[in-house]
Amino acid sequence: MEQTTKQFRKRNAILSCLRSTDVHPSADWVYAQVKPEYPDISLGTVYRNLALFKQQGLIASLGTVNGVERFDGNTDPHVHFICTHCDSVTDLPQMAVPQSLCSQAAAQTGGLVEVCHLAFTGVCNRCCSSRNS
Amino acid sequence: MEQTTKQFRKRNAILSCLRSTDVHPSADWVYAQVKPEYPDISLGTVYRNLALFKQQGLIASLGTVNGVERFDGNTDPHVHFICTHCDSVTDLPQMAVPQSLCSQAAAQTGGLVEVCHLAFTGVCNRCCSSRNS
DNA sequence: AAGAAAATGAGAATAATTCCTATTGACAAA
DNA sequence: TTTGTCAATAGGAATTATTCTCATTTTCTT
Numbered sequence: 029m030e031q032t033t034k035q036f037r038k039r040n041a042i043l044s045c046l047r048s049t050d051v052h053p054s055a056d057w058v059y060a061q062v063k064p065e066y067p068d069i070s071l072g073t074v075y076r077n078l079a080l081f082k083q084q085g086l087i088a089s090l091g092t093v094n095g096v097e098r099f100d101g102n103t104d105p106h107v108h109f110i111c112t113h114c115d116s117v118t119d120l121p122q123m124a125v126p127q128s129l130c131s132q133a134a135a136q137t138g139g140l141v142e143v144c145h146l147a148f149t150g151v152c153n154r155c156c157s158s159r160n161s
Numbered sequence: 162m163e164q165t166t167k168q169f170r171k172r173n174a175i176l177s178c179l180r181s182t183d184v185h186p187s188a189d190w191v192y193a194q195v196k197p198e199y200p201d202i203s204l205g206t207v208y209r210n211l212a213l214f215k216q217q218g219l220i221a222s223l224g225t226v227n228g229v230e231r232f233d234g235n236t237d238p239h240v241h242f243i244c245t246h247c248d249s250v251t252d253l254p255q256m257a258v259p260q261s262l263c264s265q266a267a268a269q270t271g272g273l274v275e276v277c278h279l280a281f282t283g284v285c286n287r288c289c290s291s292r293n294s
Numbered sequence: 295a296a297g298a299a300a301a302t303g304a305g306a307a308t309a310a311t312t313c314c315t316a317t318t319g320a321c322a323a324a
Numbered sequence: 325t326t327t328g329t330c331a332a333t334a335g336g337a338a339t340t341a342t343t344c345t346c347a348t349t350t351t352c353t354t
Binding site: 092 | 240245251256259273279280282286288
Binding site for chain 1: 309310311312313314318320321
């Protein structure tokens with residue numbers, strides 16, 4: 029069933045915006061992308077739907093970079109590199125998240141381990157090249 | 162040289178507060194701890210000194226949990242478990258951060274890799290036991 | 295003791311996120 | 325097509341962690 033209502037199209041635009049980029053965007057970035065096509069969309073709707081998608085497991089959150097939450101359309105476990113200079117987030121697709129670690133962690137905590145976050149911070153390629161600080 | 166000025170003692174209280182706890186506190190928590198002993202301390206000073214210590218490498222930041230930044234007096238690389246139910250952060254001391262990963266990451270990014278963050282999120286032991294949701 | 299420089303306290307300012315509510319959109323029944 | 329009901333949204337106000345400002349205090353140097 030092809031949903032084509034106004035609300036559904038907005039919601040879909042938010043989701044596919046996230047899924048079609050690799051910048052690991054913030055809510056504000058998604059808002060800026062969707063706004064031209066849906067000029068009457070509100071930032072609150074973007075926040076609301078991102079929270080909804082996250083809860084439904086359709087998207088993931090990286091946590092916050094420099095105080096703002098960043099999202100990821102790719103929910104498969106993978107590794108991130110975060111540049112502390114330009115706040116860019118990139119995937120390190122060739123590095124695997126050792127799944128064995130999760131069970132190790134569960135054993136140690138005695139609780140329920142849901143997600144493993146593996147990330148590196150540093151200065152990205154581009155910022156290293158154009159260093160003028 | 163034994164520094165015993167008023168400002169130094171405040172600053173020291175902030176640092177040793179962080180170093181003598183394992184709760185991975187927020188700025189506000191540190192403020193609440195130090196306040197009884199130094200009633201005229203201000204929250205701004207806590208923030209200022211935490212930023213200073215972090216920049217000097219005396220403490221580390223875990224990033225934010227539920228919107229608030231959390232600090233760690235232990236700057237050795239180690240693994241964290243974050244409960245998404247009660248926002249507690251605990252160490253998983255028996256798990257090592259695979260240092261080999263850092264050089265792998267550096268090779269892939271072509272940039273400068275500084276820190277490796279490995280954390281698990283889930284529901285902690287205590288929250289699992291007293292589940293009433 | 296005096297002056298310069300650094301740090302602080304108190305509160306205002308900022309900014310990301312959430313909340314509120316009147317309105318609009320979707321959908322089923324008549 | 326209209327009506328009723330309920331969910332979702334727009335727009336903006338409210339919230340809250342953090343940063344900033346600046347007058348004052350503290351520290352250091354001479």
